[in-house]
Amino acid sequence: MRSHEKSTRIAVVTHERDLHAYAVKAEMERRYPAQVQILECDHFSAAPGLSWSPDEKIEAVLPAVGGDAVRPQELDAVWFRRLANSRTSANPEVTDPAHRELICTDTSGAALGALLTEFQGRWIDHPDASYTAQNKLVQLRAAHRLGLRLPATLISQSPDRIRAFCDAHPATIVKAVNGVVQAPAATIPVGRELLDDDAAMRVCPAIYQELVPGRRHVRVQVFGDRVLAALLESDDLDWRPNLNIPAVPHRLPTGIEDALRAVLRALGLTMGIFDLKITDEGEYVWLEVNPQGQWLFVEGMAGLPLIEAFTDFLYGEATR
Amino acid sequence: MTVDTTVRPAIYVGQERMALAPAPKLAAWERELIERLDLEWDLHTIESMHPNETISGSGGDWDDCDYRKP
Numbered sequence: 001m002r003s004h005e006k007s008t009r010i011a012v013v014t015h016e017r018d019l020h021a022y023a024v025k026a027e028m029e030r031r032y033p034a035q036v037q038i039l040e041c042d043h044f045s046a047a048p049g050l051s052w053s054p055d056e057k058i059e060a061v062l063p064a065v066g067g068d069a070v071r072p073q074e075l076d077a078v079w080f081r082r083l084a085n086s087r088t089s090a091n092p093e094v095t096d097p098a099h100r101e102l103i104c105t106d107t108s109g110a111a112l113g114a115l116l117t118e119f120q121g122r123w124i125d126h127p128d129a130s131y132t133a134q135n136k137l138v139q140l141r142a143a144h145r146l147g148l149r150l151p152a153t154l155i156s157q158s159p160d161r162i163r164a165f166c167d168a169h170p171a172t173i174v175k176a177v178n179g180v181v182q183a184p185a186a187t188i189p190v191g192r193e194l195l196d197d198d199a200a201m202r203v204c205p206a207i208y209q210e211l212v213p214g215r216r217h218v219r220v221q222v223f224g225d226r227v228l229a230a231l232l233e234s235d236d237l238d239w240r241p242n243l244n245i246p247a248v249p250h251r252l253p254t255g256i257e258d259a260l261r262a263v264l265r266a267l268g269l270t271m272g273i274f275d276l277k278i279t280d281e282g283e284y285v286w287l288e289v290n291p292q293g294q295w296l297f298v299e300g301m302a303g304l305p306l307i308e309a310f311t312d313f314l315y316g317e318a319t320r
Numbered sequence: 321m322t323v324d325t326t327v328r329p330a331i332y333v334g335q336e337r338m339a340l341a342p343a344p345k346l347a348a349w350e351r352e353l354i355e356r357l358d359l360e361w362d363l364h365t366i367e368s369m370h371p372n373e374t375i376s377g378s379g380g381d382w383d384d385c386d387y388r389k390p
Contacts, residue, residue: 019350026357176331184338185331194333199326206330243343300349 008034008318010077011062011070013111015085016040020296024079027311034315037064042088044107052114060118062111072118077318079124080115081292084108086181122317129268130291136177136207139289142266148259148286152210159198162208166190171211173237177204187238211237212285216278218250221295221306222264223271223313227257230302231278247301256284263289270317 010028012021018038025036039062044050048069052060061069072078084104094100112127123129132138137155144150154165155177166172174194175187190208194200217239220229231250232239239245252260256276264272273293277285299306 019353022357022359023353174330179331183332183336185335186338188331188334191334194330197330197333200328200330200333203327204329238338241338242341243346244341297346300346300353 006033008032008076008315009074010034010036010079010314010318011064011072011075012036012038012079012081013083013115014038014040014079014081015042016088016090018081020294021079021081023296023307024311024314027307028315031311032315034318037066037068037070039064039070039111040090041083041107041111042085042090042104044111045091045103050107050110050114052110052117060114062114072115073120075119075121077122077124077314078115078119079314080127080130083112083127122320124271124314124317125269125291133267133269133272133289133291136288139263139267140286142263143286143289146259146262146266148256148263149283150286151212154208155205156208157202157205159201162201163195165208166195169210171213173209173211175207175209175238177207186241189237212277212279212287214278214280218252218274218276218278218284219295219298220252220260220274220276221271221298221304221309222260222274223310224316225261226309226313227252227260228304228306228309230298230304232301243297243301245301247298249302249304253284260289267291271313 012018012025014021018040021036021038025038028034028036043065044063046063047067048061048063050062051058060072062072064070084107086101086104088104091100091103094103116127140150140153152165152169154161156162156165172190173187174190176185179185189211215233215235217232217234218229219232220227222228229250229252230247233246234242236242260272260274264270267289269291271291273290273295275287275290277287279285295306295310298304
């Protein structure tokens with residue numbers, strides 16, 4: 001443990017009842033001279049609320065869980081996890097969906113602006129980098145340029161091009177470019193029903209990819225230089241809907257670890273949660289990176305010490 | 321996705337929305353963690369969550385949809 005004259009101050013920007021945030025706060029305050037404040041952006045209507053002014057005559061403050069006023073300029077690090085929550089339980093007295101959306105959108109915008117203008121410490125990770133890296137096209141291009149093996153991929157809403165792609169790759173999957181939390185969709189095989197439905201293909205772009213066969217899925221947590229991977233075994237194409245599956249710690253080949261770190265550097269990130277798949281021939285295939293993806297469940301399923309590892313990483317970044 | 325529609329985007333052809341299966345072992349681990357952290361709220365009774373959705377997991381599309389740019 002490094003010793004510091006004053007307690008290191010860290011804020012987690014997230015939504016209500018984020019177990020990741022609470023687990024890391026407890027671990028951090030138990031092991032390090034640090035104070036972690038949780039900023040639940042969907043509950044900013046609680047006192048003292050958010051305030052900011054362009055001339056700085058009014059002190060910028062954000063409300064933390066427990067009612068503390070957090071001054072962004074006093075923070076050493078911000079773990080920028082989540083900014084909005086369309087499913088929040090906050091403000092139940094507001095029932096008009098448009099009003100609820102306004103509260104979500106305007107609170108997010110004000111919180112982000114207050115942090116971008118006032119906070120001078122370490123971002124984990126900077127919003128610009130996180131949002132850009134979240135884009136599947138950007139990350140696919142980065143992974144391709146860095147030599148990772150990708151499934152053959154087409155992002156399109158052209159029925160002719162999609163059918164030609166599927167003809168060339170007889171086993172093909174379709175998945176969302178972004179998706180919506182109101183109706184999450186699993187990755188599914190492309191079937192005849194879709195290929196005969198021009199309107200469905202044309203109405204918006206989707207990701208069409210060569211299906212990677214096999215049942216060995218890998219979830220990789222990269223926190224700084226540290227890489228912690230778990231092997232999830234599932235016959236399902238998309239393991240996310242059923243987490244009642246075998247999961248064990250997994251050691252990646254050094255070349256894959258290095259390649260994933262290189263992707264993060266290229267995307268301007270210090271952390272990332274990757275999804276890979278191992279083919280029957282033992283080759284690692286890139287699927288995606290989630291800049292602030294969920295990782296806590298991997299500790300629960302595979303026993304990897306992720307809370308401890310992330311806490312070490314976050315404290316290290318905050319005190320650099 | 322229960323609304324009648326004449327055209328549905330490609331990702332919804334063949335599925336309504338992601339169907340979540342129960343994950344009792346993970347849910348039990350989460351309950352133990354919550355108890356260890358001395359959190360007072362019961363995360364497994366969040367009204368907006370699917371009954372089979374875990375709070376630390378990825379099943380609700382938290383990875384992809386939850387932090388879009390304002």
